[in-house]
Amino acid sequence: MKKAVYPGSFDPITQGHVDIIERLTHIFSDITVLVAQSSQKSAEFTALERKILIEKSLGPLKGVRVDIYEGLTIDYMAKNQAQVIVRGLRAVSDFEYEMTMASMNKKLAPEIETMLVFARPEYYYISSRGVKEVARNGGALEGLVPAPVIDAVLSKFKNTPKNRKA
Numbered sequence: 001m002k003k004a005v006y007p008g009s010f011d012p013i014t015q016g017h018v019d020i021i022e023r024l025t026h027i028f029s030d031i032t033v034l035v036a037q038s039s040q041k042s043a044e045f046t047a048l049e050r051k052i053l054i055e056k057s058l059g060p061l062k063g064v065r066v067d068i069y070e071g072l073t074i075d076y077m078a079k080n081q082a083q084v085i086v087r088g089l090r091a092v093s094d095f096e097y098e099m100t101m102a103s104m105n106k107k108l109a110p111e112i113e114t115m116l117v118f119a120r121p122e123y124y125y126i127s128s129r130g131v132k133e134v135a136r137n138g139g140a141l142e143g144l145v146p147a148p149v150i151d152a153v154l155s156k157f158k159n160t161p162k163n164r165k166a
């Protein structure tokens with residue numbers, strides 16, 4: 001069975017991500033959720049915080065592990081003998097970015113395949129960025145992110161003007 005890697009920022013993990021990972025367990029027996037640590041892209045949560053939130057959110061899912069990597073996903077895959085990159089696709093707006101990245105990876109590592117999984121319709125509007133925007137403005141996060149993430153996001157944003165108690 002091929003090994004799959006689901007790379008992303010997961011800043012933080014949302015219900016959309018969880019759904020993709022759960023669906024992958026029906027296809028692959030060895031899945032790594034790979035938290036990208038990037039010095040270029042600024043994140044709200046540290047890579048370790050994001051990893052811990054993913055682990056808490058997934059619970060004991062068979063065949064799934066979470067790892068952190070700084071660098072190219074294809075290099076991580078070569079080191080870990082993984083063959084398939086999985087990415088999620090929400091709206092058409094995701095498509096161009098995903099296609100460019102898949103094409104770049106194909107050029108750099110022809111032996112690796114990228115697989116795109118469509119977001120479930122009820123989750124297609126959920127993004128980590130949207131979740132942070134809602135939290136920053138005091139909105140409810142139920143149904144958008146797993147329960148362990150709600151507490152973490154609320155405590156991260158408790159001092160924004162909309163959330164500060166007078």
Ligand code: ADP
Pocket residue numbers: 007008009010011014015016017020086087088089090094118119120123124125126127128
């Ligand atoms: P990145 O910064 O690498 O795009 P994200 O954490 O935003 O990292 O997303 C990781 C992957 O999960 C991407 O392929 C993205 O399209 C996908 N994804 C994000 N949100 C959802 C969702 N609600 N449903 C399905 N896939 C999603």
